[in-house]
Amino acid sequence: xxxxxxxxxxxxxxxxxxxxxxxxxxxxxxxxxxxxxxxxxxxxxxxxxxxxxxxxxxxxxxxxxxxxxxxxxxxxxxxxxxxxxxxxxxxxxxxxxxxxxxxxxxxxxxxxxxxxxxxxxxxxxxxxxxxxxxxxxxxxxxxxxxxxxxxxxxxxxxxxxxxxxxxxxxxxxxxxxxxxxxxxxxxxxxxxxxxxxxxxxxxxxxxxxxxxxxxxxxxxxxxxxxxxxxxxxxxxxxxxxxxxxx
Amino acid sequence: xxxxxxxxxxxxxxxxxxxxxxxxxxxxxxxxxxxxxxxxxxxxxxxxxxxxxxxxxxxxxxxxxxxxxxxxxxxxxxxxxxxxxxxxxxxxxxxxxxxxxxxxxxxxxxxxxxxxxxxxxxxxxxxxxxxxxxxxxxxxxxxxxxxxxxxxxxxxxxxxxxxxxxxxxxxxxxxxxxxxxxxxxxxxxxxxxxxxxxxxxxxxxxxxxxxxxxxxxxxxxxxxxxxxxxxxxxxxxxxxxxxxxxxxxxxxxxxxxxxxxxxxxxxxxxxxxxxxxxxxxxxxxxxxxxxxxxxxxxxxxx
Numbered sequence: 077x078x079x080x081x082x083x084x085x086x087x088x089x090x091x092x093x094x095x096x097x098x099x100x101x102x103x104x105x106x107x108x109x110x111x112x113x114x115x116x117x118x119x120x121x122x123x124x125x126x127x128x129x130x131x132x133x134x135x136x137x138x139x140x141x142x143x144x145x146x147x148x149x150x151x152x153x154x155x156x157x158x159x160x161x162x163x164x165x166x167x168x169x170x171x172x173x174x175x176x177x178x179x180x181x182x183x184x185x186x187x188x189x190x191x192x193x194x195x196x197x198x199x200x201x202x203x204x205x206x207x208x209x210x211x212x213x214x215x216x217x218x219x220x221x222x223x224x225x226x227x228x229x230x231x232x233x234x235x236x237x238x239x240x241x242x243x244x245x246x247x248x249x250x251x252x253x254x255x256x257x258x259x260x261x262x263x264x265x266x267x268x269x270x271x272x273x274x275x276x277x278x279x280x281x282x283x284x285x286x287x288x289x290x291x292x293x294x295x296x297x298x299x300x301x302x303x304x305x306x307x308x309x310x311x312x313x314x315x316x317x318x319x320x321x322x
Numbered sequence: 323x324x325x326x327x328x329x330x331x332x333x334x335x336x337x338x339x340x341x342x343x344x345x346x347x348x349x350x351x352x353x354x355x356x357x358x359x360x361x362x363x364x365x366x367x368x369x370x371x372x373x374x375x376x377x378x379x380x381x382x383x384x385x386x387x388x389x390x391x392x393x394x395x396x397x398x399x400x401x402x403x404x405x406x407x408x409x410x411x412x413x414x415x416x417x418x419x420x421x422x423x424x425x426x427x428x429x430x431x432x433x434x435x436x437x438x439x440x441x442x443x444x445x446x447x448x449x450x451x452x453x454x455x456x457x458x459x460x461x462x463x464x465x466x467x468x469x470x471x472x473x474x475x476x477x478x479x480x481x482x483x484x485x486x487x488x489x490x491x492x493x494x495x496x497x498x499x500x501x502x503x504x505x506x507x508x509x510x511x512x513x514x515x516x517x518x519x520x521x522x523x524x525x526x527x528x529x530x531x532x533x534x535x536x537x538x539x540x541x542x543x544x545x546x547x548x549x550x551x552x553x554x555x556x557x558x559x560x561x562x563x564x565x566x567x568x569x570x571x572x573x574x575x576x577x578x579x580x581x582x583x584x585x586x587x588x589x590x591x592x593x594x595x596x597x598x599x600x601x602x603x604x605x606x607x608x609x610x611x612x613x614x615x616x617x618x619x620x621x622x623x624x
Contacts, residue, residue: 128509151511158505168375170502171558178499183511186496214557227503234510 078105080142081238081270082127087136089119089126096122098294100136106237109264109271111285111301113278118292120274121159124242128154140238151182155231155239157224159246164215164223172218172226173211176201179233201232204267205259221252225259232263239263241273245280253277257284324353324476331356342582354476355468355588359574361483362528362535363544367566368490369528370549371559372521376501381419382545384434385529386537387442388415393533394445397460398452403474409482409530411441416526420518468535468578468588482531486524493517498559536589543593548573551600554607569599 082104089097097119104110112120125131127138129145143149164170179201180194202211205225210218215226224244231239241260245253261284263269275281281288281301288304290297297305328350335347346352373379392411396404415437422433449460461467471479490497500507500514508514532541548569549562556562577592584591 130505130508148511154509156506156509158503164502167553168502169553169556169559169562170498174498174559175502178495178502178507179510181495181499181507181510181512183513186499186512187492212558230503230506 078107080104081106081108081140082272083137083139084127085137087123087126087138088134089122089131090134091122091131095134095293097126097291100291100295102289102295102298104270104272106270107264107268109260109284109286110273110289111281111287112272112274112289112291113276113281114291114296116276120276120291121242123291124240124272124274128156128240148183152234153236153238155179155234155236157227157231157239157241157244159243164227168216169214171212171214172207172229173198173202175215175226176211176229176233179230182234197233197235201229204232204263205229219252220248221256224248224252224256228256228259237268238270238272241271241275243274243276245275245277253280260284324350324357324473327357328353340579340583342585343579346578346582351469354471354473356578358471358476358479359468359535359578359588359592360571361480362532363570363574364567365483365487365490365528366532366544367548367570368487368494368563369525370545371552371563371566372490372494372497372501373525374546374549374553376521378525379542379546379550380431380434381416381525382529382532382541384419384431384438385412385416385526386533386541387438388412389526389530389533391441391445391448392530393460394448398448403478405475405478405530405533408533409527412526412530413523415441416522417519420522424515424518467537471535479531479535482527486528486531489520489524493520497521536592540589540593543589543596544570544573547593547596547600551596551603554600554603569596569603573599 080103082102084100084102087097087100088095100123112123114120122131126133127140127145129138138145140147140150141153176198177194180197185194202208205228207222207225207229210222215223218226228239228241228244244256248256257280260271260273264271264286273281273285282304283301285301287299288297288301289295290304331347331353335344338344338347346356370382373381389408389412392408393404395411396407399407401407419433419437422428427433428436496507496512496517499510499512500517504514529541529545532544536544549566551569552562552565556565573592573596577595578588580586580595581588581591
């Protein structure tokens with residue numbers, strides 16, 4: 077039986093007096109590639125921030141590797157790829173290699189002057205993401221897809237086995253998007269990483285994830301990608317009636 | 323510090339150009355000025371590189387004005403070293419500004435602007451009420467006068483510079499991580515808030531040590547301009563750090579030379595040279611970009 081990585085039970089989150097997430101239950105096992113899809117404002121990013129412990133929850137429990145969010149025991153176990161990747165300040169002259177190296181930091185080594193194997197982790201993360209040719213290029217000069225790869229490389233350098241991605245496909249061209257999805261698939265199958273990705277790109281997700289969760293305040297659908305309902309059934313699940321019906 | 327370096331400076335002195343500038347290497351009063359300027363340049367270059375990428379270019383200016391309020395309190399209370407008061411006021415203000423920004427009580431530069439104007443006004447009102455007004459000493463704090471630095475001030479400036487530099491070297495990786503992506507840094511287990519607070523205290527300390535070198539009004543010149551110049555041509559963060567030191571030192575040495583030979587204020591001349599170096603680098607970069615664009619265009623047409 078596969079190890080349970082994430083266990084969320086009856087989670088509700090309220091922001092500015094409005095219920096964003098209601099009674100969400102979700103379990104993710106080791107090696108799964110789970111996509112959370114849903115409309116804008118449906119609570120996808122809120123859900124990620126809540127399970128990371130960065131938002132207060134109204135009710136429910138969250139356990140990652142059996143520990144509550146923000147537990148010290150979770151440091152270096154979670155890799156985070158944020159929307160902010162595409163917002164990296166353009167005037168910041170930081171190279172891909174410098175960015176990836178930041179991923180090797182944690183509370184135990186942040187004052188270390190010695191390399192202590194950090195360079196090897198950086199080399200490995202750069203190799204895995206195929207960024208060898210641009211490793212000394214400033215991140216600001218990269219294409220959108222390469223930037224996302226660089227941020228994923230940073231997450232890989234943490235050596236975490238559970239990687240969370242928040243809308244990494246936003247603002248990148250179709251070719252880069254496909255190559256990014258292939259990379260995630262490879263990380264999942266070859267490296268045994270567990271991936272939880274938030275995206276509003278339903279088409280892309282239905283071709284790459286193992287499992288799709290449709291979140292709109294609460295979970296409307298949770299199942300294997302192949303069983304994801306068609307548009308009519310999805311509309312029913314969301315409680316949308318056919319205006320032009322008979 | 324002066325005892326240690328004086329023999330070397332005296333040896334270099336005769337090789338320096340100009341009529342007055344060599345005195346910076348041979349006379350004790352000028353030697354103090356030179357050492358203070360050097361110490362402040364090294365640490366402000368390092369700090370400025372981080373301030374720039376944290377979008378805090380104006381905090382140096384803001385804290386410099388806050389420190390003026392502290393200096394005014396020190397002068398009114400009859401202190402022989404009002405910089406200690408400036409240090410206290412700036413440190414408290416810097417932490418408050420950081421907390422207000424990180425807790426999103428006030429966004430952007432609003433908190434800096436409030437502290438800047440409030441404390442400057444406080445200093446001016448206090449000096450007026452006490453009957454002292456803007457004396458030559460006070461003007462030195464506003465516009466900078468290296469020649470006002472006595473042995474106690476030099477010791478304070480060197481001590482602050484050393485502590486600040488050591489702290490920055492120690493936290494520089496974590497500081498960069500928390501600057502680039504605070505959320506990712508927090509998830510990695512880095513103490514984002516603690517690092518931010520330490521950085522605020524170091525910023526306040528460095529700004530205070532700069533007040534007497536370039537003056538309250540011109541702190542930004544040494545804190546931000548060399549770092550901004552470096553960002554124009556640097557290719558990595560590390561190269562920007564090195565280039566910042568080169569531009570900072572060039573500004574200080576050239577500024578001291580010109581102010582000595584032309585009999586102008588040291589602070590204002592250093593600031594002017596710093597801005598001119600920025601302009602020269604920016605213009606040459608624009609020309610280079612323009613000519614390479616023309617070359618590519620003509621190659622495409624051919």
